[in-house]
Amino acid sequence: MLEKRGFTAEVMATDGAPVVFAERKGKSDKTLLIYNHYDVQPPEPLDLWLSPPFEPEIRDGKMYGRGVSDDKSHLTARLFAIDSILEQDGELPCNIKFIIEGEEETASEHLHEFIKQNMDKLKADACIWEFGGVDHREVPMQYLGLRGICYVELSVESLGTDVHSGLGGSILPNAAWRLTWALASLKGVDERILIPGFYDDVIQPTARDRELMDKLPDFEDEYKSRYGAKSFIKGITGGIDLKMEEVFTPTCTICGITSGYQGVGQKTVQPARASAKVDFRLVPNQKPTDILKKLRAHLDAQGFEDVEIQYHGGEPAARTDPDDPFIKIVVDAATDAFGVPMEIVPMIGGSGPNYPFVHDLGLPVATMGHGYPDTKAHAPNENIRLDLYLKHAKHMARVITEFAK
């Protein structure tokens, strides 16, 4: 598809899935880098799909299929935007490069290294991110930062075998207790993370961040009904405090724990093994490798040398300045495509591989796309709305044109 549009395209090896890189020169010296990915989430559970996940089907103005939203039709909408420019002008107004990776759904394990090894090739002036879209009010949103992440598995093996809880269990070390105490040492009931130095590198949000967050709609009622929550943590009730807390505070989340007997009723056994998955969401300028070191030092200092840490990957947070001129281009162009002004979200709580784009390549990164709240990315019946697909393509054509000037 890229070569048909006059791009030189290569499939470049990494230590994991290959990266597709493509480039076409344009009239001006400016270069726009577009990031997408070709991998998708597994389609299971299959029985919940109304049409087969890999046979795209259009019903009621939506196209259904695994990967239609995340992330294949973001790519095709962008190619159609390029078609429209080429049809009208016969050439591109600026240089456009595509970087399309195959590991976005599995933590982009080799992307950072790929970027470091291809700095010249990827040189650009601005970057368009893989996703974007409208919120529940149909307002297009500009998401300018992603939190980092440090994902670990903590595990303890206290014995070679499980043991009767009434016999040796009384005097032998219990893996489930060791893990419980180690976990409890990481964070207090007040949600304060107790690893020494954990907050050292945290950069506090600015007045401008707070101003932008304050403009966004409140969501306490929506969250309570969507997630069945009675209350929020730290006694926060809603409003700006809740919005700030969701994205500007680093976290330590237990994602799962497993140990011993988990069936019905009682089994009087003392477990030999226990493990927990823990993710830390990081804010600028925390670094996952630094957090990993501090975690190990903390566990050792607390007497938990028996707790092993397996690192499942991570990436630092990264943000783009809301007042960057490129962001203004993307935001202004949205009004024409979507009919309403785009709103700016300085940071979101999720994570993604934007760090090397922002910090290695030094680019402003803007989000734009056809996402919407019911797009069901990662879930059965993933879909796109055709009206938003068209709006995203229009938005893209306008952004390319304005950026080239």
Added chain:
Amino acid sequence: MLEKRGFTAEVMATDGAPVVFAERKGKSDKTLLIYNHYDVQPPEPLDLWLSPPFEPEIRDGKMYGRGVSDDKSHLTARLFAIDSILEQDGELPCNIKFIIEGEEETASEHLHEFIKQNMDKLKADACIWEFGGVDHREVPMQYLGLRGICYVELSVESLGTDVHSGLGGSILPNAAWRLTWALASLKGVDERILIPGFYDDVIQPTARDRELMDKLPDFEDEYKSRYGAKSFIKGITGGIDLKMEEVFTPTCTICGITSGYQGVGQKTVQPARASAKVDFRLVPNQKPTDILKKLRAHLDAQGFEDVEIQYHGGEPAARTDPDDPFIKIVVDAATDAFGVPMEIVPMIGGSGPNYPFVHDLGLPVATMGHGYPDTKAHAPNENIRLDLYLKHAKHMARVITEFAK
């Protein structure tokens, strides 16, 4: 089998599995009550059995099958002992009663109530327990006490659904964290249980207990190799301290924990639900219902009203005096049957339904049987040694004769 031997036998209903009660009068006024059970553990995993679990097979002087050791051939050995007495004397030297329940493997849920409702029927002067046997040195052991137990499941439901750990997860309550903190509030790293009043009713072991425990062989090396342990808790290295700790200290054991993602690698989810199985082993005079109340009060006082407690059953500890005359009869008779003197263990760490026999019926309870370390009760290839089976029958005949005098 009981009726063939002149017993009047009845199958008596309970709210669970029925109890078999049988009785035959004898020459003296004394009455011996024998406790057994007819239920067995499930045979799974089936593929590990060398012969089908419910087709008893004799190989190399052992009989294999589910329930042969726990507890069917304890019952049959006792019947054969009675046969030998009847063959010689034509009558029993004392009254003998059997109580054979069907819920021993599922915490004897209805036995205590059954005993309370049949106090007259069960009236006796002494009781023989369902099990007993020799240790790894082939020395017959007299186990005189069982710890109590209070088994609970603690669970938290913080949300209606799991949530993305990077988004709502930052501000919504995490069930795994709530459970971890609640568990950590129950016991310190020093193994001290922190529930107020937990130790209030504990009766300390006597000098006689310590003297008896001191005579028993040390087991630190055996435990370390059998369970793959590097060390014991509380810095105890072995000897009498380890032996006392194993049975005379009440415990709080996490038997299992389950929450959230437990598969391979990472999933960035915040769990809505978490639960743990916890057993408390109790010593005299702690009561499970009292511990349950104190646990609830503690969790509430610590702010864990959201942690639900499900009670999976319990029973108090109970002990027989090592210097009771009936114990002397059983111990003395063992030398003749086993060829070596029986040793007295004042208390073991496990639990069982001996409380109503000791405290409601007021009986001394003696253990005797054909158990041995490789009998594999509850495991595949459960077996009995035929030589020990015969010794147990001989021991039984001698105990009945001596007791009747």
